[in-house]
Amino acid sequence: MRIRFVTSNEHKAEEAAEILRSGGIEVEWVDLEYPEIQADSLEEVVSFSLEWVSGRVETPFFIEDAGMFIDALSGFPGPYSSYVFRTIGNQGIIRLMEGVSNRRAKFYSVIGLVAGRGMKAEVMGAGVPGRIAERPRGIGWGFDPIFIPEGGGGLTYAEMGRRKNEISHRRRALELLADRLGAKIVK
Ligand code: ITT
Numbered sequence: 605m606r607i608r609f610v611t612s613n614e615h616k617a618e619e620a621a622e623i624l625r626s627g628g629i630e631v632e633w634v635d636l637e638y639p640e641i642q643a644d645s646l647e648e649v650v651s652f653s654l655e656w657v658s659g660r661v662e663t664p665f666f667i668e669d670a671g672m673f674i675d676a677l678s679g680f681p682g683p684y685s686s687y688v689f690r691t692i693g694n695q696g697i698i699r700l701m702e703g704v705s706n707r708r709a710k711f712y713s714v715i716g717l718v719a720g721r722g723m724k725a726e727v728m729g730a731g732v733p734g735r736i737a738e739r740p741r742g743i744g745w746g747f748d749p750i751f752i753p754e755g756g757g758g759l760t761y762a763e764m765g766r767r768k769n770e771i772s773h774r775r776r777a778l779e780l781l782a783d784r785l786g787a788k789i790v791k
Contacts, residue, residue, distance in 0.1 A: 608665035626791035713777035730776035
């Protein structure tokens with residue numbers, strides 16, 4: 605089957621295409637920027653955005669909103685991850701975490717799906733626990749150089765290369781999506 609993925613982020617589009625391909629789902633990237641409200645949860649952000657995208661993009665389509673939640677910073681940057689990355693970036697996060705011994709964090713991904721014309725929007729989410737590195741390591745996009753996922757052998761997402769897609773927050777959320785669509789990601 606074929607499904608549209610509406611995102612202005614080419615890295616996300618590429619990752620989703622690779623992950624879903626192994627479930628026999630072909631992704632068509634719709635490079636469209638949509639409004640995102642300020643809210644405390646990714647689910648709220650996604651629900652609002654889905655309303656806006658519905659009617660502008662043909663079904664079936666999905667959107668995805670991701671965020672990194674740092675325990676010692678009470679979940680910051682969370683739903684504000686995009687703004688925080690654009691402003692203080694990885695160096696800013698590392699500075700905020702200087703001298704902080706609790707480095708636990710979580711990357712979370714929420715998908716909003718409209719499976720067919722006139723169908724109700726569905727929202728699903730999944731996350732990966734991990735920790736914030738002492739310094740950026742590896743070459744990758746966004747927070748990849750500073751996030752060390754559990755189960756990744758102590759490497760940052762950026763150091764894992766393609767292996768990121770086997771364990772990432774996005775992978776886990778896309779597994780829920782595939783399941784909903786009656787497919788199974790095998791790789
Ligand atoms: P769209 O909303 O158009 O899909 P976006 O770049 O705004 O694109 P998000 O709101 O989902 O995407 O992500 C917020 C930011 O969090 C994003 O800009 C990155 O800086 C960071 N981010 C999200 N997923 C990531 C990942 O897998 N690895 C590293 N950083 C990530």
